Amino acid sequence: MYNYKLQNIDKPNLYKDIFPYDEVPKVVFDGVQLPMDLPDDIWITDTTFRDGQQSMEPFTLEEIVKIFDYIHELDNDSGIIRQSEFFLYTEKDRKAAEVCMERGYKFPEVTSWIRANKNDFKLVKQMNLKETGMLMSCSDYHIFKKLKMTREQTMNMYISIVEEALNNGIKPRCHLEDITRADFYGFVVPLVNKLMEMSKESGIPIKIRLCDTLGLGIPYGQVALPRSVQGIVHGIRSICGVPQDRIEWHGHNDFYSAVNNSTTAWLYGCSSVNTTLFGIGERTGNCPLEAMVFEYAQIKGNAKNMNLHVITELAEYFKSQMHYNISPKAPFVGSEFNLTKAGVHADGILKDEEIYNIFNTDKILGRPIVVQVNQYSGLAGIAAWINTYYRLKDEDKMDKKDKRVEKIKKWIDNQYNMGRTSIIRSDEMDALVKKLIPEILEKKEERAC
Template sequence: MVYNGVDTLRPNLFKDIFPYDELPRIKFNNIQLPMEIPEEIWITDTTFRDGQQSMSSMTVDQMVRIYDYLHELDNGSGIIRQTEFFLYSEKDRKAVERCMARGYDFPQITSWIRANKEDFKLVKEMGIKETGILMSCSDYHIFHKLNMTRREAMENYLSIAESALENGIIPRCHFEDITRADFFGFVAPLAKNLMELSKKYGLPVKIRACDTLGLGVPFVGVELPRSVPAIIHGLRYYCHVPSESIEWHGHNDYNKVVVNSTTAWLYGGASANCTLFGIGERTGNCPLESMVFEYGQIKGNTKDMNLKVIVDIVDYFERELGYKVPERTPFVGSEFNVTRAGIHADGILKDEEIYNSFDTDKILGRPPLVAVNSYSGLAGIAAWINGYFRLKGSKKIDKRDPRILPIKKWVDDEYANGRTSIIRNDELEELVFKYIPNILDERDSKAI
């Protein structure tokens, strides 16, 4: 190992950007960097590792079922490329063994281990080809958590990576807290040395750029260390890390986790690390389902993915894990495509594309719905019936249909008598069966 970093007796904590007694600052240099989307991009999952740390521990059966769901969602596309597991406990190892026994091509199983020889031995014995290894990069961590100098930290990290390579294991180096790290003083030298090890052993060495506190900024023209474009560009052009070996791992502390992950793709990183529904520490990780939609928009398709499985995963998390997905969460919340405004309901009644940006019924199995309240009017009730019972074309109920007048009167009476909550689906369903008894004969497909 040739140490070519910038050693320092005192940590560089970038106090002009992170004063601590004030909000972090975004500093601009107006440097424009080229956008270069890799030909192939993909998603990796850390639900069982980073995600599971933020909620009740999953059972082996639950982990295996969720692994099955990830496989069903990927559907042979390879878009959900990998998922990672702890190997600390017997339960974790049993879950890995059962998942590996499934024999799926995707998602591939990787691990996260402590940096010691016994754990490397365990990875090898289990037949896992890649493992994550923590390599904290900022001086906050090197000096204040590890109590090391930069030189000591780098020597330690490179020794660990070489041990993995000697065991025939691909090291995935987790550059923790990269958005507060001295890029040219430590990150770049470490990455360059890792690439030299990759050449020496003829195995890829991956770098996971970890935005541990969600401080990354997606805008071009922002200074390091917070610039996502500059970090990805720097790893590729200054450190010669190939796109397929660059992975972005974000957190959502500053509401930028999805756009930062997408930005990493746009500037040359092939992989975005996510969890289902964004579960994770503090404000969470990048939601896997959101990146599926980002992928589809960038590439113009989602290959053979089965996006309807997303709804099944939501149901499983809520039913089996007691995890409630917030109702207005994009794509997966129970009300993400539910409108309450009467004028919007009238638009949906005329043409659902007016207030629905894609066919949520076809792609997700979730038709657009209207919540009926005191402002819904005849149009809102008609739109609810059409959405709930999936009436299409000439079978759709029009707002002028006299059969919905008594339903409208019942709704009006409820609010006139002091009701403030929306009308529940089961209440409306009962009213429809009462006043439009042949509705099941009219619908095109099964009601939701």
């Protein structure tokens, strides 16, 4: 096999043909078709308390512990959400990590993140953590422009901090920052090859996190490096010999590709993908944890014994307790993700909700399908609203031909004829149903009892 040596160049390789800066980045194709290599075991890791928290008001200790408990409940000992990483820089961060560790959960395991210096490493030792992530910027944008160092100096610095971790029996997780703008063969491969040598000599597994820091990764085939997700993962596997269970993808969403890139990383040999709840994170955010839960379920055919209702509980907690604004259209967690406004869709739902609902959202997420009533809803939309709002089943369901539904429609039509522009609120609909169809409320109360 060819021995890739560090290319310690004098001037940075900034790939200006691909990243001209004053123009939109380019996609270059090399025509190379790579084989899929889906690991038998794939999983999710969480960085809500590290990368995610950087983009928001700092979490309180109570919020961190509560969210950590929620993530544990969501995983439900399935092992799908394996780890959660924490900052260690403030007393609050260290206390939060300590309290979460005291919970004694198998999943998620508490890990940390540090910069590549030995002073930060002291914090990891003080916390008695088994594993830590460490920043290793690998593009020339970072090496030459941010660190103001050569590639050789940078690599030596990274090797030194990994040696410190290994000497103390701690698993290093090497975060290769900005890998989608890095010289893959001139810096990344020589660095990772050296790390694998150190891992073999020490007997301690070294993990490699592939960080798509600006969301520049491209998921589809025959794309040239450095932007090819397939190419990066395949190269780390085949050239550097990194085992699948030691490779992790960390993606951002600057080009709407965080989910696709993460799934592609799984498909081409990466066991782990790094996420945050609801995709929180710098700029456009990280890959959403809840999205990868459903990607996992689709790829593997199930979500094991995960408690997916907790996703809904987490969304409510972020909205009500942390005042975080989740987009109404956000899949799985937005207030309107399974809301229907169109009359023709409502008519389909009236016949069978499977026609226009992605899956049984009530059973899986505790979120029954919702129909919104406006001037375009028609009789079908009104009947569908009644059936979904009161969760009527089988013979209890209202028919759009029911005369009382027609009376409700006349009231709604009159509202808009008088110039109304807003939707009909649920409390207004509820009052109309109480007045015109009181037996529905009686049935609701019977079910509650």
